[in-house]
Amino acid sequence: MSRMPLPYNPKVLELFKNPKNLGKMEDATVTAVAGNPMCGDMITFYLKINDQEIIEKASFESYGCAANIATASIVTEMIKGMHLEEAWKISWKSVAEAVGGLPSVKFHCGVLAVGALKRAIRKYYKERSVSKSWLLEELSFEEKQALEEEELAKMLEKRMKTEK
Amino acid sequence: MENVKELLKAHEGLKREVYLDIENSSMVPQEIVEAMLPYFNQKAYGNPTLTHKLGWEAFETIMEMAQKIAANLGCKTLEEVNFTPGETEANNLAILGTASAQKNKGKKIIVSEIEPLSVMHVAEMLQKNGFSLFKIPVNNEGFVNLEKLEAAVDKETILVSTSAVNHEIGTIQPIREALEIVKDKNPETVFHSDASDAYGKIPFNVKSLGLDLATISSYKILGPRGIGALYVNEGVNVEKILEGQIGTQKLWPGVENTPSIVGFAKASELAFEDFEKNLNHMRKLRDMLIEGATSKISDVKLNGPQDDKRASDNANLSFLGCEGEALTIELSLNGVYVSSGSACTRRVLQPSHVLVAIGRKFEEAHGSILMKVTRYHTDEDIQYVLEVFPKAVERIRGITGSTKVE
Numbered sequence: 001m002s003r004m005p006l007p008y009n010p011k012v013l014e015l016f017k018n019p020k021n022l023g024k025m026e027d028a029t030v031t032a033v034a035g036n037p038m039c040g041d042m043i044t045f046y047l048k049i050n051d052q053e054i055i056e057k058a059s060f061e062s063y064g065c066a067a068n069i070a071t072a073s074i075v076t077e078m079i080k081g082m083h084l085e086e087a088w089k090i091s092w093k094s095v096a097e098a099v100g101g102l103p104s105v106k107f108h109c110g111v112l113a114v115g116a117l118k119r120a121i122r123k124y125y126k127e128r129s130v131s132k133s134w135l136l137e138e139l140s141f142e143e144k145q146a147l148e149e150e151e152l153a154k155m156l157e158k159r160m161k162t163e164k
Numbered sequence: 165m166e167n168v169k170e171l172l173k174a175h176e177g178l179k180r181e182v183y184l185d186i187e188n189s190s191m192v193p194q195e196i197v198e199a200m201l202p203y204f205n206q207k208a209y210g211n212p213t214l215t216h217k218l219g220w221e222a223f224e225t226i227m228e229m230a231q232k233i234a235a236n237l238g239c240k241t242l243e244e245v246n247f248t249p250g251e252t253e254a255n256n257l258a259i260l261g262t263a264s265a266q267k268n269k270g271k272k273i274i275v276s277e278i279e280p281l282s283v284m285h286v287a288e289m290l291q292k293n294g295f296s297l298f299k300i301p302v303n304n305e306g307f308v309n310l311e312k313l314e315a316a317v318d319k320e321t322i323l324v325s326t327s328a329v330n331h332e333i334g335t336i337q338p339i340r341e342a343l344e345i346v347k348d349k350n351p352e353t354v355f356h357s358d359a360s361d362a363y364g365k366i367p368f369n370v371k372s373l374g375l376d377l378a379t380i381s382s383y384k385i386l387g388p389r390g391i392g393a394l395y396v397n398e399g400v401n402v403e404k405i406l407e408g409q410i411g412t413q414k415l416w417p418g419v420e421n422t423p424s425i426v427g428f429a430k431a432s433e434l435a436f437e438d439f440e441k442n443l444n445h446m447r448k449l450r451d452m453l454i455e456g457a458t459s460k461i462s463d464v465k466l467n468g469p470q471d472d473k474r475a476s477d478n479a480n481l482s483f484l485g486c487e488g489e490a491l492t493i494e495l496s497l498n499g500v501y502v503s504s505g506s507a508c509t510r511r512v513l514q515p516s517h518v519l520v521a522i523g524r525k526f527e528e529a530h531g532s533i534l535m536k537v538t539r540y541h542t543d544e545d546i547q548y549v550l551e552v553f554p555k556a557v558e559r560i561r562g563i564t565g566s567t568k569v570e
Contacts (some may be wrong), residue, residue: 007168007171008167008171008493009166009167009170010167010170013170013174017174017497019563022562022565024565033567037526037527037530037567038525038527039526040487040489040506040515040526040527040530041487042567043567044565044566044567061563061564061565061566061567062567063487063563063564063567064487064490065487065489065490065506066489066490066493069563156514156526160520160526
């Protein structure tokens with residue numbers, strides 16, 4: 001595997017320097033986390049959702065690299081004012097596009113951001129025991145990927161403990 | 165490429181710039197560049213093995229430079245200095261060349277857990293090819309466990325490799341003690357040490373240490389990149405690992421890089437000139453950096469030992485709740501250039517194996533920053549770094565917010 005420099009584009013750099021919608025939201029309707037600090041990659045989303053299932057406000061916090069920060073930030077911009085069903089359709093590819101493209105080694109940042117968003121949406125309905133035809137039992141690609149990364153972190157942690 | 169241009173534009177108008185990423189590449193001081201320049205096109209640009217004036221000039225130059233480096237290393241003869249294209253190549257030559265020369269004596273290789281990848285990966289490759297590999301554990305300051313080393317050496321052991329100074333955390337290993345332990349158990353075991361972070365940075369003498377093989381690197385002492393050397397003690401058998409036209413360097417085929425060899429020798433000369441004074445200067449700046457960062461910023465951990473147990477130039481700190489790649493970018497935008505042991509900057513999932521080996525948690529390793537000072541840095545440089553650092557850490561921690569493991 002080669003070790004390429006990371007030519008972040010201006011949009012990623014701008015969102016890194018001046019992230020939009022940064023910070024904890026005290027009156028969030030739903031909060032979701034994806035990733036694990038062991039992987040150096042973790043995102044928290046805070047969503048304020050109204051009775052019409054519209055996302056009124058979204059904010060984030062991120063423990064991660066510049067791409068992680070930028071993708072989390074852009075997701076909060078993209079989903080503002082969206083109905084949850086519409087937000088559910090966002091894919092990691094559209095997030096990568098929205099930040100002007102990502103270096104391939106940073107695709108997983110976009111995946112993790114969308115994973116956190118979908119978790120939040122799933123959690124919102126689950127807490128209210130509401131089922132939606134568009135919200136399948138089976139986890140979406142991004143949710144699966146986030147879970148996989150977290151499982152991997154746990155495995156590594158376990159392995160480290162047994163080695164010590 | 166367009167993106168890179170934009171990234172560079174974002175750095176315009178910096179009031180000061182301080183480069184501390186000597187681990188990964190270095191600036192070459194003007195006096196070294198000037199020493200090299202005549203050798204590109206004014207003299208000694210011939211092939212040193214050929215029978216004409218420019219060839220003989222090259223031969224004379226290379227021998228003279230090897231003699232200078234030999235003197236700085238404490239070698240008996242210049243034949244013991246074998247130039248290679250760098251530290252990576254010298255380490256590959258040491259490990260593979262020994263394995264190949266000694267394979268009939270045994271198949272066991274021992275390296276420390278915190279070796280640079282040019283030792284570690286090569287040893288792991290040999291393991292896949294039928295050699296047995298034992299990695300000696302280290303304690304939380306990075307010192308090799310000598311008891312485990314003693315227990316591991318047997319009559320099958322052909323090679324032990326442990327760095328004189330760790331490249332990431334600056335631990336000065338008790339090399340002499342380790343070597344005696346190894347030789348007591350098996351006098352035929354070849355002892356190699358990557359001394360790239362020791363040469364010119366701590367008192368280091370291959371003969372008084374009794375080393376069989378030692379790697380040194382030019383850029384680590386501010387010489388040009390693309391040149392290094394493997395010291396091979398007289399009588400130690402190492403086989404070359406590349407084939408081709410052999411010239412003056414019996415262990416490395418190809419045309420000698422005379423200008424770089426000159427630069428390497430000049431860098432050595434400068435590193436050893438006023439050696440004690442340089443060392444004290446670097447130690448002062450190192451401690452300013454470590455003490456300044458730990459007093460101005462909360463939740464900072466020093467990685468590696470302190471004071472005299474640590475290399476004069478090395479500062480490695482973990483900033484908790486702060487992902488390293490994000491921090492290196494933030495620091496860069498403010499003119500401070502450093503590297504991180506974070507998995508993100510390394511493009512692999514796992515962070516620095518050195519930090520993991522000394523018992524740092526992954527999230528501590530992800531927040532690590534490695535800095536090396538040189539004799540050219542000033543108090544003002546370090547003051548500037550200490551001015552930028554707290555703000556950078558604060559901003560990245562602000563993004564992290566409550567996103568951390570409770």
